[in-house]
Amino acid sequence: SDYSEEPPRHPCLKINAKEPFNAEPPRSNLISSYVTPVDLFYKRNHGPIPVVEDIESYSVSVTALQGNTRALFIKDIRKLQKHTVVATLQCAGNRRTAMSKTKTVRGVGWDIAAIGNAVWSGAKLADVLEQLGIPKYTNVTSSGGKHVEFVSIDKCKEENGGPYKASIPLIQATNPEADVLLAYEMNGQTLKRDHGYPLRVIVPGVIGARSVKWLDSMNIIAEECQGFFMQKDYKMFPPSVNWDNIDWSTRRPQHDFPVQCAICSLEDVSMVKHGKVNIKGYAVSGGGRGIERVDVSIDGGKSWVEASRYQRIGVPYVADDANCDKWAWVFFEAEADITHGAEIVAKAVDTAANVQPENVEVIWNLRGILNTSWHRVHVKVGH
Numbered sequence: 001s002d003y004s005e006e007p008p009r010h011p012c013l014k015i016n017a018k019e020p021f022n023a024e025p026p027r028s029n030l031i032s033s034y035v036t037p038v039d040l041f042y043k044r045n046h047g048p049i050p051v052v053e054d055i056e057s058y059s060v061s062v063t064a065l066q067g068n069t070r071a072l073f074i075k076d077i078r079k080l081q082k083h084t085v086v087a088t089l090q091c092a093g094n095r096r097t098a099m100s101k102t103k104t105v106r107g108v109g110w111d112i113a114a115i116g117n118a119v120w121s122g123a124k125l126a127d128v129l130e131q132l133g134i135p136k137y138t139n140v141t142s143s144g145g146k147h148v149e150f151v152s153i154d155k156c157k158e159e160n161g162g163p164y165k166a167s168i169p170l171i172q173a174t175n176p177e178a179d180v181l182l183a184y185e186m187n188g189q190t191l192k193r194d195h196g197y198p199l200r201v202i203v204p205g206v207i208g209a210r211s212v213k214w215l216d217s218m219n220i221i222a223e224e225c226q227g228f229f230m231q232k233d234y235k236m237f238p239p240s241v242n243w244d245n246i247d248w249s250t251r252r253p254q255h256d257f258p259v260q261c262a263i264c265s266l267e268d269v270s271m272v273k274h275g276k277v278n279i280k281g282y283a284v285s286g287g288g289r290g291i292e293r294v295d296v297s298i299d300g301g302k303s304w305v306e307a308s309r310y311q312r313i314g315v316p317y318v319a320d321d322a323n324c325d326k327w328a329w330v331f332f333e334a335e336a337d338i339t340h341g342a343e344i345v346a347k348a349v350d351t352a353a354n355v356q357p358e359n360v361e362v363i364w365n366l367r368g369i370l371n372t373s374w375h376r377v378h379v380k381v382g383h
């Protein structure tokens with residue numbers, strides 16, 4: 001693979017793997033703004049960043065089951081109504097490093113910042129498909145199509161040099177309320193190469209792996225995509241499964257992500273002076289479920305207080321309220337008085353009353369995905 005044309009990157013990023021480039025911002029940077037700046041947004045790649053030079057000739061080829069192939073040019077996509085969605089993207093491998101401390105897992109290590117919140121703009125996939133003859137809310141097409149497959153232009157070693165690909169159910173793709181986008185802008189600017197220029201898929205509420213970057217083609221298919229990242233990765237196994245007895249076909253590809261939160265204002269071990277500690281972080285759930293509550297403890301989880309929640313400063317967060325961003329994270333904040341060393345813990349509850357598991361051990365899985373255990377940091381008091 002050729003990594004000679006990688007884009008420039010922000011020096012603040014913590015690099016977890018250089019080639020392919022995988023990096024996340026420091027914890028404290030992640031909570032400095034509700035909308036994550038593009039250059040600080042985590043970057044998760046499986047190959048070199050593609051170079052698309054001629055935007056006029058760039059097109060996405062769309063093939064329906066037993067149908068013709070059509071070419072969609074950027075100008076065709078821009079002609080459709082432009083929609084803007086604030087959505088949090090989270091890698092299923094977020095917090096993997098902490099899971100590895102229980103027992104080693106395979107995969108790129110991440111702290112708690114393989115997540116970011118952005119303003120994505122583009123055409124709704126439901127509109128694109130409607131224009132191609134597939135009506136809104138289609139479960140199955142007349143020729144038996146049930147999934148939309150997204151194929152990239154990048155080249156990954158896991159696909160033996162082939163492109164990254166993934167699929168989502170057709171019913172989600174054709175549902176305008178699911179807000180699935182073919183996005184050409186991020187935070188009001190043309191998409192950057194690292195994030196999928198010229199066009200990427202955004203699937204809100206779903207693990208980042210399904211939001212395919214550098215879209216090259218779309219296929220309406222009968223079975224879900226058979227690519228590596230759907231079938232041999234990003235599946236959740238029970239703790240008893242190891243690399244000797246794994247049978248990938250026994251589990252379905254992960255889709256929605258579960259309820260998650262993490263404290264970003266403190267490192268794993270922080271030194272503070274006697275007095276007030278600011279406990280601040282993010283909370284988010286998958287499938288469009290809002291955050292009902294975030295509980296914070298300064299005694300390792302024996303007693304709890306409820307943290308305040310907000311998205312934009314000055315606008316109180318209320319789950320399911322039309323003034324709040326349904327697909328986006330929520331910041332939480334609490335202050336505590338600490339006189340001795342403390343174990344500070346945070347856990348979130350979503351609107352379906354799903355809660356985070358207490359310990360990482362009970363959700364340990366060999367690929368190290370979806371570590372959503374209570375987030376703990378240790379504070380030492382010193383001068």
Ligand code: MTE
Nearest residue numbers: 042043044045046091152164208209212213
């Ligand atoms: N799309 C392509 N073409 N290639 C990739 O390697 N990585 C996926 C997804 N889309 C990937 C991709 C994964 S695992 C994640 S978490 C997100 O992109 C990361 O998006 P970001 O780099 O814009 O943060």
Ligand code: MO
Nearest residue numbers: 091092208209
């Ligand atoms: Mo990911």
